[in-house]
Amino acid sequence: MRPSDPTHAPAHAAGRARTRPPNRALRALLEETEWTQAAFAHAITRLGVEIGIHLRYDRTSVAHWLRGSRPDPRVQHLMAEALSRRLGRRVTVSELGMRSTQGARGARAGAGARRRRGADGDEEGPHAGSRNYATATLDALLPDPGGHTHPADRLTALTAPVVPPPRADAPPPAPYTLRLLEESVRHDRSRDSEQPRIRAQFDPEERRPARHERAATHEPPAAPEPSGHPAPSGLSTPSGGRMAHPGHRTPPATAPAPDPATLPATAPAAAARNTCSARGTRPSAPPGPGEVASVHEHARFFALQADRYGGGHIRTSLAAYLSGLVRPLRCGEESAAHRGMLAGGARLSYLLARVYADEQRHGLAQRAFLTAADLASEADDPEGVALARRALSSQAHQLGHPRASLALAEAACEGAPADADPSTRAFLYAGLAVAEAAGGDRTRALAALGRAERQLACAPADLTTGPASPGREPVGSYQDAALLYQSSQLHAALGDRTGAIRDLRSSLRARPSGERRSRALCQAELAELLLSCGRLEEACVSWQDFLAECAQVRSGRVLAARSRMPVLLRPYARERCVQALLARTRAPAAGRRYG
Structure with missing residues (x-):
């Protein structure tokens, strides 16, 4: 009988399902956490919110995983991060017991395939073949087991989601990882132990108690769960921070070899610089003063556009320009010009991180900030490293991790040079x-x-x-x-x-x-604060100004603030000022979709 005969199809599917053994590794981890299946699903959903994706998993989804089915490979990274936070230790994807060849099978699906669940319980989505690309891009963000990865090599993976040609799938939703921040603080403090500290040099009379020394010697406690209400702040100040010119560099301490299944460490171990061993690379002419000046002028232009009109206008062009710098950054000879190129690359990576954070892609933003810190370190720029830590602190604050935010802010102050x-x-x-x-x-x-x-x-x-x-x-x-x-x-x-x-x-x-984007965000926050104080008419005036500012802005955070307006104003829908405001919000938002 033909394979498509309906009388044989159910038995065939059932036979495939029975061949999948239960996932004992995942069950053991779940028992160790003392979580219910519903609590585990809720934790994964919260991690999805942190990186701007909306997941709809529940206890039945976890039950399927325990029986042997596998979620999307990108979701597996979120599962590992949720378990790591709960257990207070690193849990890698390889420990979940979900090794599979799903990408190979999914590659045979047609380009127009609709999202469905396979007969064996595996999830299959639209454009399943593009999972190979998405998973490969995420794998490129993982550290080299030998610890020899140059920070410029990660720029290829960070810019791939938005660099032409157009991709069939969305960028990989890399999880926002607290363990990555904790390792960053420990490594950076050991590296900066020989550098003058900002408080000791700037305000000796205001030195704090020995809290820094205690924080550098113990394991940072697990960060609390994100608060139930949105933080009033953004990733950083609306105008951003300044990356400085290269200064004196202290040789970094040798970091422990990273686990190949974990997310990237903040600084690679000392390696032979400029070996130019990446696939497809070839020797290039050393940069001159003109190339260095061009990189810094491009960074100035992109920063100006981001403050004025939002990251949606510059995301693709910034990523494309930055991806073109990978070879010069990776293969340049040790010189003042090469250090200037690295400093310019750090500025551009910092800007790319701001764009990703503005779109709520906080996993990618975190890695772009860490790459900016690594490039600044390669450029002998301790001030740039401190500013990248400061941005990571602001991001952790926005996502509701106050302990990690404070540790990073302290590390930023401690590591800044005395001549800042x-x-x-x-x-x-x-x-x-x-x-x-x-x-x-x-x-x-x-x-x-x-x-x-x-x-x-x-x-x-x-x-x-x-x-x-x-x-x-x-x-x-x-x-x-x-x-x-x-x-x-x-x-x-x-x-x-x-x-x-x-x-x-x-x-x-x-x-x-x-600075339209910055002003729009301030107006939105002001309106929400006024409404929380019961000052409805003043809040409506601020929202009117917000709508006027955001008409020319393409920003994920601005769009999110606009979408919150009807929800917050719904209880006051009978008020005349609210009715006029709601009528304006029904009009299509400028830049609602920007790629």
């Missing part, structure tokens, strides 16, 4: 202030904010006049409006909504009118 300029010092201290406030330490938070204010007062005028200033660095200079925004975050974290509203309004008055 006042604008950089202010940026680092402001990040520390917000992290202290999120941890509930009001005294330390206000002290750090005071140091940031004093340092910014000492900065030259051309570093505080906005993106059009002639002395502006490519990744943005710290300005008064940005510090006021951080101050509003601090007060919101401490529960002082009145102070947060005051500082947000001051930030809007000080911020240049051309």
